[in-house]
Amino acid sequence: MKLENKSRIAVFVLSCIVWFLITLNFSLASIVAGIILSAVTAIFAGEILIITERKFHLGRVFYTIGYIIKLFWEMLKANFHVAYIVVHPKLPVKPGIVRVKTKLTRDSALTMLANSITLTPGTLTVDINKDEKILYVHWIYVKSQDIKVSTEEIGSRFEKILEVVFE
């Protein structure tokens, strides 16, 4: 099967799931409407979801769950840090934009890494240079300007899991 059609089927199934979760209405009219709308979505915007072929293996599912737990934990920890900065009377900020090196190559992996960095408070991805594999990250409390330290502090906590999930 062609990759485009696989991607369309994935989009169709996902749209159906979202439709039924939102409506939770299993009358005939609702089911028909959901299927028609999902099909229209899949035909017009379906080919952009999956763009590279990958083999499925079960380990990836466990790593994805582990990744979600890890992301939640980092978000919680970092939220308390930013809350501390905000309520501190002197506002102990030391902001700056630092470089973070990454080993990831795939677009999807880079997007997830950038989004995860942005979701953990204190760091915000401003731009990605894909050719040199550098992320520019705004850091609310710059511990070190050295690229190695910033990579260690910001990037590597997610990189190891993302490498397994996406690469």
Next chain:
Amino acid sequence: MHSLAFNQIIGYVIICFGILFDFFGVLGLLRLPDVYNRLQAATKCVTFGSAGILIGVFIYSGFTPTGFKAILCTVFILLTSPVSAHAIAKAAHNSGIEMAEETIVDHYLEDMNNEPTEDK
């Protein structure tokens, strides 16, 4: 007197937690010095707070239409909020908005000045 089920109490606790983080986010939005630092507070404490409120709603109402909608909204907030934060930060930087006085380093600007032909 009407008493609360266990899941409803947990739901209320998580909703209160979310509201607390929303409060910190707004406080940061008012107190922090420049666009970039304010984005930090605005997009993340608020993301976590809003997601917390929605998860609290899900736990409160259980597997009902309201609960499923709350979970879907959580997923969409977590997916879209970092993208918008990134877009605003990049737009602000590209249009030359100054960073606060406390800023100690800006490698992005350095690299952009080194390659002035780069245009994305």
